[in-house]
Amino acid sequence: MTGLHAGTALGAVAVALVLQVSVLSHLAWFGVAPDLCLLVVVAAGLSRGPTSGMLVGFAAGLALDLVPPADHLAGRWALALVLAGYVAGRVRPAGNVGLPVTLGTVAVCSLVATSVFALSGLVLGDLDLGVPGLLQVVLISVLLDVALAALVVPWLTRLLSVGEPERVMA
Amino acid sequence: MTPPGGSHQRPRALLLALVLTCVTLVTLDRQGGDSSPVEPLRELAGEVVGPVEAAATTVAAPFTALPAWFRSRSSLRQDVAELEAENSQLRARLATSDFNRNRLAEYDRLTAAAQEAGTALVPARVVAMGPVQSFSRTVTIDAGSRAGVGPDMTVVNADGLVGRVLRVTRDTATVLLVLDADSVVGGRVGESMEVGFLRGRGVVGSDGRLDLELVDAAAVPAKGDVVVTWGSTGGAPYVAGVPVGQVTEVYASVRDSTTRAVIRPFVDFSALDLVGVVVASGTRSDRAVIEADGRLR
Numbered sequence: 001m002t003g004l005h006a007g008t009a010l011g012a013v014a015v016a017l018v019l020q021v022s023v024l025s026h027l028a029w030f031g032v033a034p035d036l037c038l039l040v041v042v043a044a045g046l047s048r049g050p051t052s053g054m055l056v057g058f059a060a061g062l063a064l065d066l067v068p069p070a071d072h073l074a075g076r077w078a079l080a081l082v083l084a085g086y087v088a089g090r091v092r093p094a095g096n097v098g099l100p101v102t103l104g105t106v107a108v109c110s111l112v113a114t115s116v117f118a119l120s121g122l123v124l125g126d127l128d129l130g131v132p133g134l135l136q137v138v139l140i141s142v143l144l145d146v147a148l149a150a151l152v153v154p155w156l157t158r159l160l161s162v163g164e165p166e167r168v169m170a
Numbered sequence: 171m172t173p174p175g176g177s178h179q180r181p182r183a184l185l186l187a188l189v190l191t192c193v194t195l196v197t198l199d200r201q202g203g204d205s206s207p208v209e210p211l212r213e214l215a216g217e218v219v220g221p222v223e224a225a226a227t228t229v230a231a232p233f234t235a236l237p238a239w240f241r242s243r244s245s246l247r248q249d250v251a252e253l254e255a256e257n258s259q260l261r262a263r264l265a266t267s268d269f270n271r272n273r274l275a276e277y278d279r280l281t282a283a284a285q286e287a288g289t290a291l292v293p294a295r296v297v298a299m300g301p302v303q304s305f306s307r308t309v310t311i312d313a314g315s316r317a318g319v320g321p322d323m324t325v326v327n328a329d330g331l332v333g334r335v336l337r338v339t340r341d342t343a344t345v346l347l348v349l350d351a352d353s354v355v356g357g358r359v360g361e362s363m364e365v366g367f368l369r370g371r372g373v374v375g376s377d378g379r380l381d382l383e384l385v386d387a388a389a390v391p392a393k394g395d396v397v398v399t400w401g402s403t404g405g406a407p408y409v410a411g412v413p414v415g416q417v418t419e420v421y422a423s424v425r426d427s428t429t430r431a432v433i434r435p436f437v438d439f440s441a442l443d444l445v446g447v448v449v450a451s452g453t454r455s456d457r458a459v460i461e462a463d464g465r466l467r
Binding site for chain 2: 017018019020021022023024025026028031032033035049050051054055057058061062063065066067068069070071072073074075076078079082083086089118120121124133134137141
């Protein structure tokens, strides 16, 4: 990952983070807001492979863990998004990234990330919600993430794969 | 980007390294408790991102106020594309004058709330809200230590109790809502003066409820009774007499001889905007403080 790519990815993470806590939280459905940071991580994985996916995932997760109003054990979102980035990077198809593949990947990554976050909370005793409530939240967040991904991810993948012509042109 | 032949080796090693880093971080934060080594990082992140969050909220305010007009399950079920199209249409129609008039009315009511409670309030706006995916009900407000806000202060709005301040940075503060499953508030039934404990359920939105467990099992609150805060020593974290909600249902448990009542909070947590932080009268602040007699200082 060159400096330019790292800069673009970190910029995207920063913008996604602020939009997510300040703006998207107003569009919440049953209190669940679409996870824009996750979409940036998936886009990074899809466009540049698992290494990028994991690094961007770690940065985004760490930011989600530390920036207010976060009040959980630091490292939980980082863990969840590192795994999501790895999965997205592994899915990376040979040619251009089609919309069905993108949406499928987002659905899987969203499920992985939200579940890992929730399970880590259960294991660490940092979570007071019952399992049925938890399942509902996980399912709704997958739905919302896929809906937002249809709009955002193709655009993000193009942004993040600048400088990698063989993939853009393919 | 990845060296030839190394594309299978490096990601595995990196994955392991990053996962271990995360686990270390969680462990450090968990063992450290309040004096955790992660806390300074958190403070730093708050100092840097807090003002950005506040700015983003200000810019997006006329747009984010829109969903309140559409907030119904069926309309939100439609995809975001449609919602955004509607947003841009209505953006022109919904004059910001409406929005500003609402805000002025809110300030007026907050002033009245300060007068009723007999306390000084630092006005603040909610600039960020944690998503339900994080499973804790917290919000960020745009008043911090420079505005005279400190940890364990009561946060109210014109309708009643909102929560308490967890931690502050210079320009922002993180507030734990009473709806959070970790939140416990001492409550008193206004009718009978019976005391009990209010616990959140971790659910925000129109079905957000609190559970009231009364100390005296013989006292049964009636439907519609108003519950106010009971208050703690020195007014921290909760001052006394702030309205919390109304009793909607009552359950008596014979086995552990307690009475549990379900409380519908007065505050609409899904549309939280202007709040006030209860401070001591005469606190130095970077903004106008609403004094107990309704004066702005």
